[in-house]
Amino acid sequence: MGALLSDYWVRFCWYNGNCFVASLAGGFTPLILVSIVYIGLTIVMIFPALYLIRFAASIEKGLNSNRQGEFDYAIQSMKSLFKFSGIYVIVVVVMYIIYVLVLVRLGFNRAF
Numbered sequence: 228m229g230a231l232l233s234d235y236w237v238r239f240c241w242y243n244g245n246c247f248v249a250s251l252a253g254g255f256t257p258l259i260l261v262s263i264v265y266i267g268l269t270i271v272m273i274f275p276a277l278y279l280i281r282f283a284a285s286i287e288k289g290l291n292s293n294r295q296g297e298f299d300y301a302i303q304s305m306k307s308l309f310k311f312s313g314i315y316v317i318v319v320v321v322m323y324i325i326y327v328l329v330l331v332r333l334g335f336n337r338a339f
Contacts, residue, residue: 281301
């Protein structure tokens with residue numbers, strides 16, 4: 228995701244000149260867009276961290292107490308982590324494909 232935004236930022240700077248001056252002039256402010264996207268990514272990535280914390284805590288409790296229920300809960304947390312990660316990867320790959328198709332389309336528009 229960051230690569231998409233940085234590529235967009237570089238292309239914007241290349242076509243429009245000095246980005247710092249453009250953002251200070253009150254025009255298009257891509258830094259705000261980048262900040263919003265990274266804050267959103269931070270919020271989204273809290274969930275895998277929570278799943279890992281739950282997994283680690285449940286495994287530790289299960290090892291200390293030899294209770295099967297704790298291990299089961301740990302495995303469910305790990306399963307949730309893998310589901311989330313899989314969905315996230317699919318979404319990012321689809322976004323990259325859309326991004327490439329849009330860039331190819333824009334390239335053809337400029338060429339002809």
